[in-house]
Amino acid sequence: MNFMVTIIEQGLIYGILALGVYITYKVLDFPDLTVDGSFPLGAAVTAALITRGMNPYLTLLVSFASGALAGICTGLIHVKGKVRDLLSGIIMMTALWSVNLYIAGTSNVPLFSQKTIFKNKLMDGMVPKSLRPYSTLILILVLVMICKVLLDLYLKTKSGYLLRAVGDNEALVTALAKDQGNVKILGLSLANGLVAMAGSIFAQEERVFEISMGTGAIVIGLASVIIGTSLFRKMTVFKATTAVLIGSIIYKACVAIALKNFEPNAMKLITAVLFLIILIFSMERKGGAKKHA
Amino acid sequence: MLELKKICKYYNPGTINEMCLFDQFDLKVEQGEFVSVVGSNGSGKTSMLNIICGSIPLESGQVLMQGRDITRKKEYQRNAKIGRVYQNPAMGTCPSMTILENLSLADNKGKRFGLGRGSNKARVEAYREELRKLNLGLEDKLEVKVGALSGGQRQGLALLMAVMTPIDFLILDEHTAALDPKTADRIMELTSEVVKEKNLTTIMVTHNLRYAVEYGNRLLMMHQGRVILDKKGQEKEKTSVEEILGLFNEISIECGN
Numbered sequence: 070m071n072f073m074v075t076i077i078e079q080g081l082i083y084g085i086l087a088l089g090v091y092i093t094y095k096v097l098d099f100p101d102l103t104v105d106g107s108f109p110l111g112a113a114v115t116a117a118l119i120t121r122g123m124n125p126y127l128t129l130l131v132s133f134a135s136g137a138l139a140g141i142c143t144g145l146i147h148v149k150g151k152v153r154d155l156l157s158g159i160i161m162m163t164a165l166w167s168v169n170l171y172i173a174g175t176s177n178v179p180l181f182s183q184k185t186i187f188k189n190k191l192m193d194g195m196v197p198k199s200l201r202p203y204s205t206l207i208l209i210l211v212l213v214m215i216c217k218v219l220l221d222l223y224l225k226t227k228s229g230y231l232l233r234a235v236g237d238n239e240a241l242v243t244a245l246a247k248d249q250g251n252v253k254i255l256g257l258s259l260a261n262g263l264v265a266m267a268g269s270i271f272a273q274e275e276r277v278f279e280i281s282m283g284t285g286a287i288v289i290g291l292a293s294v295i296i297g298t299s300l301f302r303k304m305t306v307f308k309a310t311t312a313v314l315i316g317s318i319i320y321k322a323c324v325a326i327a328l329k330n331f332e333p334n335a336m337k338l339i340t341a342v343l344f345l346i347i348l349i350f351s352m353e354r355k356g357g358a359k360k361h362a
Numbered sequence: 363m364l365e366l367k368k369i370c371k372y373y374n375p376g377t378i379n380e381m382c383l384f385d386q387f388d389l390k391v392e393q394g395e396f397v398s399v400v401g402s403n404g405s406g407k408t409s410m411l412n413i414i415c416g417s418i419p420l421e422s423g424q425v426l427m428q429g430r431d432i433t434r435k436k437e438y439q440r441n442a443k444i445g446r447v448y449q450n451p452a453m454g455t456c457p458s459m460t461i462l463e464n465l466s467l468a469d470n471k472g473k474r475f476g477l478g479r480g481s482n483k484a485r486v487e488a489y490r491e492e493l494r495k496l497n498l499g500l501e502d503k504l505e506v507k508v509g510a511l512s513g514g515q516r517q518g519l520a521l522l523m524a525v526m527t528p529i530d531f532l533i534l535d536e537h538t539a540a541l542d543p544k545t546a547d548r549i550m551e552l553t554s555e556v557v558k559e560k561n562l563t564t565i566m567v568t569h570n571l572r573y574a575v576e577y578g579n580r581l582l583m584m585h586q587g588r589v590i591l592d593k594k595g596q597e598k599e600k601t602s603v604e605e606i607l608g609l610f611n612e613i614s615i616e617c618g619n
Contacts, residue, residue: 223477230459230467230480237456244454244524245471246442 076325078206080318081213082271083289087297087317088220088310089136089263090290095298095309096224097256098236102158102287103143106165107136107261109283111268113173116180116278125186129212129269136265137258139165144254169280176280185273205274212270216263217310223259232256264290285340292344293317299351320347364391364531364563369413369423371406371587383409383587387423391580396557396564398574400606401584402614407567410584411535414565416440428530442472445524445562447517449536454520457509461500461519464508465489468523492522496552514545521549525556532557534566538573546570550577571606581606585613 086108093101111132118128139161147157170176186192187205196204223229235242235252242249264286272278297316301307307315320343327339369387374380383406391397401407412418414425416437425433432440447454455464466481469489486504493501496518500511508516517537525532534553538546554577557564568574574581581598583591583606591609593601 225480226477227466227470227475227480228477230463230470231475233459233463234456234467237458238453240448240453241456241467243438244441244446245467246438247475248436248438 072325074203074206076322077318078209078274079271080321081206081209081314082267082274083293083321084213084314084317085216085267085270086264086286087290087293087313088216089260089267090287091294091298091309091313092220092232092256092260092263094291094294096233096236097253097260099147099154099253099257100158101140101143101257101260102155103139103161103165103257103261104158104264104287104290105283105285106162106169107139107264107283108268108271108286109169109278109280110139110165110172111136111265112272112278112282113169113178113280114265115269115272116173116178119180119183119185119273120178125184125189125273128273129186129266132269133262133266136268137262139265140258140261141254143261144250144257147257148250148254166280169283173278173280178278180272180276180278183276185276186270187273209270209274213314216266217314220263221308221310228255232259285337288340288344289317289320292320292347295351296320296347363393363426363428364414364565365389365424365426366410366413367424367426369425370421371409371413371418371423372421375421384413384423385587387587389582389589391563391565393563394561395580396562396578397566397580397582398578399565399567399582399584400569400571400574400610401582402610404586405584406587407584408535411446411533411565411567414531415444415446415533443530444533445529445531446533446535447521447524447537449539451513451516451520451540454523455508455516458507460505460507461493461511462486462489462504464519464523465492465526468526471527493519496522497548514541514549517541517545517549518552521552521556525560525562528560530563532562532564534564534568536567536569539569553577571603571610575601575603575606583609 086104090101090104093099114132114135115128118131119125143157143161146152146160147154152160187208192204192208196207200207224233231242231245231247231252232255235249235256239249242252268283271282293316294313295316296319297312297314298309300316301312323343324340327343328336331339366387366389369384371384372380372382389410399407399410409418413420416435420433423433424431427443456467462481469482469485489504490501498515498518500515500519508519511519521537537553538549541549550573556562564578566578579595579598581591581593581601582589590613
């Protein structure tokens with residue numbers, strides 16, 4: 070039971086990251102590797118602020134803003150510097166490693182004795198005793214739902230339409246007398262904001278900031294998006310965002326089950342193989358290789 | 363009014379492959395003119411459109427629109443007053459968005475793309491009416507993704523989207539070339555109707571000599587970056603397809619084709 074709860078918790082936290090990756094990879098059609106840096110960026114910001122006594126709930130917003138800023142930088146490098154999308158992300162990912170170290174102070178910041186969004190007086194007061202074991206899960210679920218609903222609503226606004234259009238057909242955005250570069254920058258900032266917030270929640274749940282926690286974050290995000298969107302492609306009842314969240318939980322479950330049967334050293338290998346299997350299967354479902362996937 | 367003044371355009375400047383397309387190219391299009399442009403491949407028709415729209419850089423020269431110099435304006439800024447339909451039907455629409463969403467986008471051109479509702483329910487009937495005029499069976503498919511439509515349907519939609527908001531110029535870049543003859547005729551008729559109804563100044567590049575002769579009130583033939591034939595008004599009405607074809611053959615022989 071506990072095993073299941075942990076999987077769902079982590080799956081949902083990475084689900085927020087996957088929502089961010091969904092924006093860049095699926096909506097913008099931009100392979101954004103900034104994610105590997107912006108995920109720990111959110112965690113670093115959170116660790117720095119919580120240890121200085123900031124309200125943990127506020128850190129969620131601050132980390133969103135920090136991630137958004139990182140996204141804007143990636144966007145500027147790509148749009149104004151005319152650097153290729155993949156390379157822009159790699160540059161930011163590399164730079165953020167040092168930035169994260171500066172922000173957090175060291176490569177490892179324990180948060181065990183600190184107040185977090187999961188452990189504070191307010192939470193203890195609000196959640197009845199019988200639900201205590203699930204309080205973390207409930208809060209994560211609430212946060213995930215807020216992100217998902219807001220994103221769904223946003224994608225239905227005029228600005229959201231434009232964001233979807235730029236990934237689909239840049240020429241059309243230009244034809245609408247809008248600078249397609251600015252739209253891309255906006256999308257990247259939103260996406261990395263979500264990713265950094267996921268990093269913040271993850272650090273508070275694990276009660277630690279670790280500099281290498283972002284390594285492979287993009288793989289988790291991409292895998293979740295691809296599992297979700299290809300599994301539920303035929304089912305129109307599920308919105309893409311819902312599919313992505315379920316994809317994230319499925320992916321976490323696969324990794325967890327695999328880890329139970331192998332030693333920890335094999336983790337990245339398992340992750341890679343799993344991702345490969347997912348890619349091959351999802352391509353089969355598409356009836357041939359589509360670009361990127 | 364649209365004016366191209368002393369346009370110079372080189373491809374691959376500074377390399378051994380340098381090629382001069384336009385050298386001191388001038389063109390003036392008056393308000394309300396519907397210009398058909400014909401010419402062989404590489405004659406500079408599409409380059410001319412790209413120069414007008416700002417899609418490619420210039421070596422020297424000026425582009426004037428309604429008397430204002432827009433040479434330094436970016437493509438997206440110029441597009442506020444220009445509608446363009448491309449040869450490829452996919453260029454004018456978003457495949458993964460529905461017809462309604464595409465039309466809503468086009469309808470909002472020139473306004474702010476803020477956090478308001480993307481599609482305006484009150485406009486749906488008006489959209490349906492416009493789609494009905496296309497006669498391509500799109501009026502009941504508002505919720506269908508554009509990617510699922512045929513090329514002709516997409517081009518009809520692209521045309522509708524290009525002229526949805528008030529524009530000064532309509533640029534048509536071989537917009538019927540990728541369609542079957544019947545659909546091409548239909549799209550061409552629609553274009554003519556729209557241009558008349560909205561009194562748009564239009565430049566249409568086409569390889570279909572019949573369209574060039576039948577539609578519009580001015581005919582240009584281009585060859586190697588120059589205008590070699592320019593007929594307006596009555597003179598244009600008297601021009602026949604045979605005459606244009608004859609001239610076409612002459613320049614082709616000259617080139618050794």
